[in-house]
Amino acid sequence: MDECVLKIEQLEKSFGSLEVLKGIDLEIHKGEVVCIIGASGSGKSTLLRCINLLEEADAGHIWFDGQDLMDLSVDLNALRQKIGMVFQSFNLFNNKNVIDNCTLAPMTVRKVPRAQAEEAAVRNLTTVGLKDFIYADSTRLSGGQKQRVAIARALCMEPEIMLFDEPTSALDPEIVGEVLDVMKDLAAQGMTMVVVTHEMAFAKEVSDRVVFMDQGVILEQGSPREIFGSPKNDRTREFLSRYLEDKQQ
Amino acid sequence: MNPSAKGNFITRNHPYVFLGGSLIALLGLSLLYGEAHPLSFLTGNAPELLCRLILWAFLALSAVALVFKLFRGKSYRTCFLCREPMLTVSRLASYLVVLVCVLVFADRGIMQLIYTVQVCMEAKSNPQGFVPSMIYMSLKGKDMLLTGIWTTVRIALLGTAIAFVLAILMVFLRIQEPDKRDNDFVKALKWTANRFARFYIFVIRGTPMMVQALIFYYFGFNLFKRTGMTVTEINSVWSFFISGLCTVSLNSTAYLTEVLRGGIQAIDRGQTEAARSLGMSNWQSMIKVVFPQAVKNSIPAIGNEFIINIKDSSVLSVIGVMDLMYATKSVSGIYFRSLEIYCVAALLYLILTWLSSLLLRYLGKKLDTPVKGIPSSN
Numbered sequence A: 001m002d003e004c005v006l007k008i009e010q011l012e013k014s015f016g017s018l019e020v021l022k023g024i025d026l027e028i029h030k031g032e033v034v035c036i037i038g039a040s041g042s043g044k045s046t047l048l049r050c051i052n053l054l055e056e057a058d059a060g061h062i063w064f065d066g067q068d069l070m071d072l073s074v075d076l077n078a079l080r081q082k083i084g085m086v087f088q089s090f091n092l093f094n095n096k097n098v099i100d101n102c103t104l105a106p107m108t109v110r111k112v113p114r115a116q117a118e119e120a121a122v123r124n125l126t127t128v129g130l131k132d133f134i135y136a137d138s139t140r141l142s143g144g145q146k147q148r149v150a151i152a153r154a155l156c157m158e159p160e161i162m163l164f165d166e167p168t169s170a171l172d173p174e175i176v177g178e179v180l181d182v183m184k185d186l187a188a189q190g191m192t193m194v195v196v197t198h199e200m201a202f203a204k205e206v207s208d209r210v211v212f213m214d215q216g217v218i219l220e221q222g223s224p225r226e227i228f229g230s231p232k233n234d235r236t237r238e239f240l241s242r243y244l245e246d247k248q249q
Numbered sequence B: 001m002n003p004s005a006k007g008n009f010i011t012r013n014h015p016y017v018f019l020g021g022s023l024i025a026l027l028g029l030s031l032l033y034g035e036a037h038p039l040s041f042l043t044g045n046a047p048e049l050l051c052r053l054i055l056w057a058f059l060a061l062s063a064v065a066l067v068f069k070l071f072r073g074k075s076y077r078t079c080f081l082c083r084e085p086m087l088t089v090s091r092l093a094s095y096l097v098v099l100v101c102v103l104v105f106a107d108r109g110i111m112q113l114i115y116t117v118q119v120c121m122e123a124k125s126n127p128q129g130f131v132p133s134m135i136y137m138s139l140k141g142k143d144m145l146l147t148g149i150w151t152t153v154r155i156a157l158l159g160t161a162i163a164f165v166l167a168i169l170m171v172f173l174r175i176q177e178p179d180k181r182d183n184d185f186v187k188a189l190k191w192t193a194n195r196f197a198r199f200y201i202f203v204i205r206g207t208p209m210m211v212q213a214l215i216f217y218y219f220g221f222n223l224f225k226r227t228g229m230t231v232t233e234i235n236s237v238w239s240f241f242i243s244g245l246c247t248v249s250l251n252s253t254a255y256l257t258e259v260l261r262g263g264i265q266a267i268d269r270g271q272t273e274a275a276r277s278l279g280m281s282n283w284q285s286m287i288k289v290v291f292p293q294a295v296k297n298s299i300p301a302i303g304n305e306f307i308i309n310i311k312d313s314s315v316l317s318v319i320g321v322m323d324l325m326y327a328t329k330s331v332s333g334i335y336f337r338s339l340e341i342y343c344v345a346a347l348l349y350l351i352l353t354w355l356s357s358l359l360l361r362y363l364g365k366k367l368d369t370p371v372k373g374i375p376s377s378n
Helices: A044-051 A076-080 A098-109 A114-127 A143-155 A173-188 A200-206 A224-229 A234-248 B017-032 B045-078 B086-122 B130-140 B142-174 B184-206 B209-226 B231-237 B240-266 B269-277 B282-319 B324-335 B339-368
Strands: A004-015 A018-029 A033-037 A059-064 A083-086 A161-165 A192-196 A209-214 A217-222
Touching: A004 A044, A004 A192, A018 A044, A018 A192, A018 A217, A033 A044, A033 A200, A044 A059, A044 A161, A044 A192, A083 A143, A083 B269, A098 A114, A098 A143, A098 B282, A114 A143, A143 A161, A143 A173, A143 B269, A173 A192, A173 A200, A200 A224, A209 A224, A209 A234, A217 A224, A217 A234, A224 A234, B017 B045, B017 B086, B045 B086, B086 B130, B130 B142, B130 B324, B130 B339, B142 B184, B142 B240, B142 B282, B142 B324, B142 B339, B184 B240, B209 B231, B209 B240, B209 B282, B240 B282, B269 B282, B282 B324, B282 B339, B324 B339
Parallel strands: A033 A192, A033 A209, A083 A161, A161 A192
Antiparallel strands: A004 A018, A004 A059, A209 A217
């Protein structure tokens, strides 16, 4: 558990004059599930997108696999292969069916032979419970099915760490569960996961560590029991209490 | 009148029987009082007179209804014209009017046209009338016009196809943006590619195709002349057709590049992000994910460009490409009539573009059906 997979140092990012990340320090250990919570606009998603450089941070370091991703000479494509990402809006490839969504990257990037790639795809699709949909048109699935395909697609690259950017925010409450179940299974298998989420119950139950962000800084982090039981910071308490109030309505 | 009355348009009583019926009757009468022709079957007193009688009778009835309407105002709806059996009678009468008018149209319209064509085929000189002259010149210049149509279609089809291929190459130049992580050489290359494509599009879209055609033709001509070829040799290599085709292709390339660029920009950014997050390079995600979707979305616009090329290739006649426009000009020169033959040309272009749009719509529907049954190695 102690081996550090990802280490973020003093990460800063602004969009124009708007400072979104104001010096973030974060370490992710192997096999750890870290949930990042916080109000909308607090910089959670930006932090996650900076980790695999979908957004280029302005300053700081991202240490992964012995290399600094912020170093301009680093082979970004090679490192991204090891960082899986699941998006809020699924982003399945609309021109591919389910299995081709899963095999495209292994076949083009890692040059895995088709047969082997399809075998892995079927295995991962079975894991997420979509064995019967492998030849379905990806645009005709439900939101929950799409998101599970997206998870399987990321798994096909055999990543060392998975990033989830509000994976259930675009889903209706009835099908949030099916995606969260898949994520729980993944966590149980020892996958290192960073999850930006508004699902407090999930954060409480599954995560090893909860990180609370507000206005571009990490205000507080600790075990779920610490954060949800006795938050030290006033802002954390305010956020969580308001959240729980909303839940009860 | 109950709007939800049973039956369809034919079996149902409906308002405006007199208005619609009398308009049709008037049209029929205007044809019927026109000149009869030898092929007419509605001749002799009996049939022709009967037709006129029926139409006039209906008009008279309509006039009565109009008078009633004007004088009785709102209470018109309760008068005998708006009650059974008059409702049914007037409806059936209007059908009789329609039937008569169809007959009249077949006689004075279609048979008249057939007769005119027959006359024109045997005519020794260009007839005086507008339509006869159109038919006469179309028939006499048939070969020229058909060759012209064939050339126009070939240029539009080949030109759009070549332009599509070139546009695919050009759009890849156009979308190059130097990235922070590229080395200086790649940065310079990308910058040059981008600027070249932008300049090309700027020039081509900013100048008329007619001027482009002339510049292109003479440029090629002079180039070949420098190599010491004779005019005959040059004409066989750099023919009007070839230079015209090049003009259309290079012109359409600029427009189609912008079409494809629009298609690429319309693809959700998430598609690229997902591909990049899986470790695919910018190029790989473009080729495998974004571009196939962009091309599919651009198909209607590409079809549009084809239709535009059918019409716009007419300017190529200035350099002597023997397209439909050139053929029309030639026919006009031979028979000393302009308005008639240009109307024929307009009609032919209209038919070409109409047929193309039908074809494209059909193809578009075919392509939209999702591909099924992808083979598996499992």
